[in-house]
Amino acid sequence: MRHMSTSLIKVLLIEDSLAEARLLQEFLQAAPSKEFSLVHVKRLKEALAQLQETCFDIILLDLTLPDSQGLASLIPLNDLAPSLPIVVLTNTNDEELAIEAVRQGAQDYLVKRQVNNTEFLVRSLVYAIERKQVAEQLRSANQALKVKVEEETAQLVKAKEVNQLTSEFVSMFSHDFRNPLTAILLSTGLLQHNEHRLSKETKFTHYQLIRTAISNMDRLLEEVLLIGKADVGKLECNLELLDLEVLCRQLVAEVQPSLTPNHQLIFTSTGELTTGLWDESLLRHILTNLLSNAVKYSPRGGTIRFDLTFQFKTVTFQIQDPGIGIAKEDCSNLFQPFHRAENTKNIPGTGLGLAIVKKCVEVHGGQIFVQSEIGVGTIFTAILPLQHNISQ
Numbered sequence: 001m002r003h004m005s006t007s008l009i010k011v012l013l014i015e016d017s018l019a020e021a022r023l024l025q026e027f028l029q030a031a032p033s034k035e036f037s038l039v040h041v042k043r044l045k046e047a048l049a050q051l052q053e054t055c056f057d058i059i060l061l062d063l064t065l066p067d068s069q070g071l072a073s074l075i076p077l078n079d080l081a082p083s084l085p086i087v088v089l090t091n092t093n094d095e096e097l098a099i100e101a102v103r104q105g106a107q108d109y110l111v112k113r114q115v116n117n118t119e120f121l122v123r124s125l126v127y128a129i130e131r132k133q134v135a136e137q138l139r140s141a142n143q144a145l146k147v148k149v150e151e152e153t154a155q156l157v158k159a160k161e162v163n164q165l166t167s168e169f170v171s172m173f174s175h176d177f178r179n180p181l182t183a184i185l186l187s188t189g190l191l192q193h194n195e196h197r198l199s200k201e202t203k204f205t206h207y208q209l210i211r212t213a214i215s216n217m218d219r220l221l222e223e224v225l226l227i228g229k230a231d232v233g234k235l236e237c238n239l240e241l242l243d244l245e246v247l248c249r250q251l252v253a254e255v256q257p258s259l260t261p262n263h264q265l266i267f268t269s270t271g272e273l274t275t276g277l278w279d280e281s282l283l284r285h286i287l288t289n290l291l292s293n294a295v296k297y298s299p300r301g302g303t304i305r306f307d308l309t310f311q312f313k314t315v316t317f318q319i320q321d322p323g324i325g326i327a328k329e330d331c332s333n334l335f336q337p338f339h340r341a342e343n344t345k346n347i348p349g350t351g352l353g354l355a356i357v358k359k360c361v362e363v364h365g366g367q368i369f370v371q372s373e374i375g376v377g378t379i380f381t382a383i384l385p386l387q388h389n390i391s392q
Contacts, residue, residue, distance in 0.1 A: 010055065011125070013040045014047045014073075015062040015089065020112060024060065030118045034126065044068040044076065051081050058129055061106075062089045063097060070097055071104060078105055085132030087124060107131050180213030187213075223352045226285070226359070237363045239277040239387055244315065245269045247283060248308050255291045262301020265291075271310025277387040282360040289353040290319045290380050296347060297378070298323035313386055314366075320379045326372035334370060357382075 011028065015021045021040045028036040039054070041047050044067050047059070059077060063070050077086060085107040090098040098109035107128035115121050187206040191198070198206075226235065252267045259265060294304045302322035309316040326334065330341040335358040357380075361368045366384035 008035050008037055009057045009125070009129070011036055011038045011058050011060060012047060012050055012054075012056045013038055013060045014042075014044060014065065015040065015060070016042045016064070016066055017062070020062070020089075024115070024121065027115070027118045027121045031122045032118075034122055036122075036125075042066065044073050048076060048080055051077075051084075056081075056084060058125055059084055059086045060089060060110075060125075061086055063094060063101065064091075071101055074101060074104055074106065083132070083136055085128045087128045107135075180216045183213040184210050223356055226356055235359060235363050237279045237282060237365075239279060241275060242278045242280055242283075243275050244278065244283075244310075245308060247278075247280065248287065248306065248317075251284065251287050251291060252306060254288070255295065258292065258295050260301055263295060263298065264301075264303045265295075265306065266303060267306045267308070269308040269310075271308075271315075273310040273315075273386070276315070278384075279364065282364060285360045286357050286382060287317060287319075289357045290317075290382070293353060293380075294319050294321035294323065294378075297321065297344065299347070302377075310386075314383050315386055317382045317384075318379060320377065322377040325374040325376050326370065326378055327374055331370055331372065335368075 013021055013024060015024070025038050025040070028038055039050060039056070041050060042065075044065050050056075059081070061073055061077065063073065065073060074086065077084075086105070088098050088101045088106050088109045089112055090109055091112060095109075095111060098106075098111075102109055108124055108131075110121070110124055187209050191203065191206055195203075248267060248269070252265060255265065291304075291306065298304065298321045300322075304322070305318075305320040307316075307318040307320075309318070324344070326341050334341070335354050358368055361382050361384065364384045366382060368380065368382045370378065370380055372378040
């Protein structure tokens with residue numbers, strides 16, 4: 001649809017009566033202030049074909065056509081040319097139908113017997129075009145407003161989520177920091193005020209408690225800093241030549257002290273390649289978190305399997321535990337910071353470990369998957385692309 005300042009107004013007339021069509025054309029040709037170009041068709045099918053080939057400014061629609069009757073004609077016209085104004089033509093006894101047509105999207109209606117001069121017809125067409133233009137502007141404005149409201153709503157929701165995460169983080173950080181700090185304060189206080197009365201074994205125990213508490217605080221700080229780096233895109237993959245099988249066996253040895261007598265950790269390696277370029281720090285974060293989780297969330301013990309598989313272009317780490325499992329509804333959010341499954345509330349944790357694992361896997365260009373069943377156990381599978389040179 002062109003702007004009204006355009007001198008030529010193109011009209012598509014859909015009217016099966018040649019006499020009615022000729023009269024309307026004569027009225028338009030006689031218009032002193034506007035120039036009209038009229039294309040006349042007798043059937044709705046012909047009109048739809050014209051609309052696909054030619055641009056028009058307005059449609060004059062007879063509500064009684066050989067291939068369409070009444071309001072049924074409006075639907076395909078509005079679908080094909082929703083921005084075009086439609087003025088319906090009706091006989092005297094069809095006025096109620098014409099009013100209903102206006103309610104359903106037509107801009108105006110004309111009773112044929114009342115169209116008896118050029119001025120009346122031209123004014124009706126021009127007003128219909130102007131009303132449609134205003135309606136389209138309002139629709140565009142409403143759509144733009146709707147998009148803006150949706151964007152601002154999304155921003156508010158995101159801000160609310162960020163605030164909630166910040167609140168959860170502060171709460172978690174305070175709680176997890178307070179515990180080791182309390183342990184340090186109690187042990188140092190006891191050592192300070194009762195040093196001469198404590199045995200060497202008791203002193204050693206308290207010194208060990210202090211070291212463990214400091215180690216836990218350091219680990220928590222490292223996790224928070226790592227998540228922060230990942231969120232701002234500053235977590236980097238610093239490649240170095242590593243023997244993955246040797247590294248994995250080292251990590252298994254480091255996890256062994258946390259195993260109970262009911263646990264058994266079995267490591268296997270398959271495939272030919274044992275060396276490649278990797279970031280040892282990121283791999284340690286990935287595997288240590290997954291292995292420690294496998295132990296922690298298998299409180300009844302059982303066999304934990306750690307499989308390393310070398311393939312042509314990838315290396316796969318798979319860690320399987322016989323633990324408490326993860327509900328399906330938790331799996332989708334499992335790698336989000338601070339998210340913990342419903343059945344882990346009685347087991348200590350920050351909710352950062354798996355988020356760190358996913359970040360480290362992604363920085364390595366890999367993917368991680370989880371399969372789990374409540375009461376049966378969980379399998380984590382991390383697949384990383386093989387790196388052979390620094391430029392990759």
